[in-house]
Amino acid sequence: MTTMTDASVREFKMPDVGEGLTEAEILKWYVQPGDTVTDGQVVCEVETAKAAVELPIPYDGVVRELHFAEGTTVDVGTSIIAVEVAGAAPAEVPAQAEPKTEPKTEPKTDGEAQPGRQPVLVGYGVSASSTKRRPRKGPEATAAPATTAPRPELNGHGTAAAAAPAGPRPLAKPPVRKLAKDLGVDLATVVPSGPDGIITREDVHAAVPTAPAAPEAPEPPAPVAAAPAPAVSYDGARETRIPVKGVRKATAAAMVGSAFTAPHVTEFVTVDVTRTMKLVEELKQDKEMQGLRVNPLLLIAKALLVAIKRNPEINASWDEAAQEIVQKHYVNLGIAAATPRGLIVPNVKDAHAKTLPQLAEALGELVSTAREGRTSPAAMQGGTVTITNVGVFGVDTGTPILNPGESAILAVGAIKLQPWVHKGKVKPRQVTTLALSFDHRLVDGELGSKVLADVAAILEQPKRLITWA
Secondary structure (H helix, E strand, O other): OEEEEOOOEEEEEOOOOOOOOOEEEEEEEOOOOOOEEOOOOEEEEEEOOOOEEEEEOOOOEEEEEEOOOOOEEEEOOOEEEEEEOOOOOOEEEEOOOOOOOOOOOOOOOOOOOOOOOOOOOOOOOOOOOOOEEOOOOOOOOOOOOOOOOOOOOOOOOOOOOOOOOOOOOOOEOHHHHHHHHHHOOOHHHOOOOOHHHOEOHHHHHHHOOOOOOOOOOOOOOOOOOOOOOOOOOOOOOOOOOOOOOHHHHHHHHHHHHHHOOOOEEEEEEEEEOHHHHHHHHHHHOOHHHOOOOOOHHHHHHHHHHHHHHHOHHHOEEEEOOOOEEEEOOOOOEEEOEEEOOEEEOOEEOOHHHOOHHHHHHHHHHHHHHHHOOOOOHHHHOOOOEEEEEHHHHOOOOOOOOOOOOOOEEEEEOOOEEEEEEEOOEEEEEEEEEEEEEEEOOOOOHHHHHHHHHHHHHHHHOOOHHHHOO
16 A cells, blocks of 8 residues: 655654664754755754764755754654755655665655665664653744654655656765765765665775865863863752763763673872973974874873783773673774763774874864764774873872773873982972773783883883884
């Protein structure tokens, strides 16, 4: 059985922007009914359990309806906006079948999959789940709420009219389409490497002809710190309740799971980093480091990478289901960042293979993106070892909790001028305290002590970065 629908209306569904997430909250609409939109234009910002993400629309048209108000949590696969596309012709759509992406010149005939048809993108299938609203503190949104009457929906990419171009549309998620548009890359020329021929972010980056040189900019502060908290006015109220959601909810669940799954052990060492601080100042004047982010965290990260190279067994994870230790031959170095949305841990992919200038560039990009609240979910996946810089808050050290799936995390305390015995005399020296937490199922005391001692030795005598690398 089929029903007729107005093919000029395209229903854009909430995509899975985080590889397996099931819902997202609409933070802000950038368009209203009656606005004209173009392919790749950002129409709204949503927050998942991992990050805030901007969603671009995948076609041109005029906004007909916003199905949900700001502050609403919507399941993946649910239509969030209707766009009227000019010049489209009516088409038949199965009344109960799941939508499928088809070649643009082939009309749908039934609910069965046809040979040669493209696979459905993640996040564009039918969702049987309902949506749920969360309380909002701001003024009421102007967007129209979801209608209660059922409405037939087209696939998120629609079925093109006979006058549309003949070739199939390249498969890519909305954030990837926006990235390609920002970089000036034609998706039709990109070779996909994802499952079922889906184009990934890496494919888009690989298609960029040349990487422009990074513009020189004033060096930002070393750590990623949270924005100052607004002044609290109690107005007689004795309590304030804040909904736990998004990044904070995901972080809380991950930390509880880690604390009660992995047996944590933490070791500490206090080290004289005076020579490292001098090297930081020298590197700032180096021509090859001009325009890059140079600070103590850069050398601490490099020291940890060298320590892992000397003790590779620490770079592993515990597979509970298979009862196996998974040894990693790469290092995705996580950097814990406190942001207004909560604690996030993006990571530098393949940090072990980067030179010092490349590592500085990657850390600078990571910090800037985190500050702007634009860290992608992919950037927070696949970490192997993490650094958390609590010294930015004036804290001497701490006992950090492991990120799930990782074997170790290094906490860096504040670097302070302290009296220190140097060459037999008490002198003022730059001193800090390091703390290494590790999973005792994977890492015994000897291995953990070797890694921490190596990091301390390098920071005390940074020339070891050359002799040990």
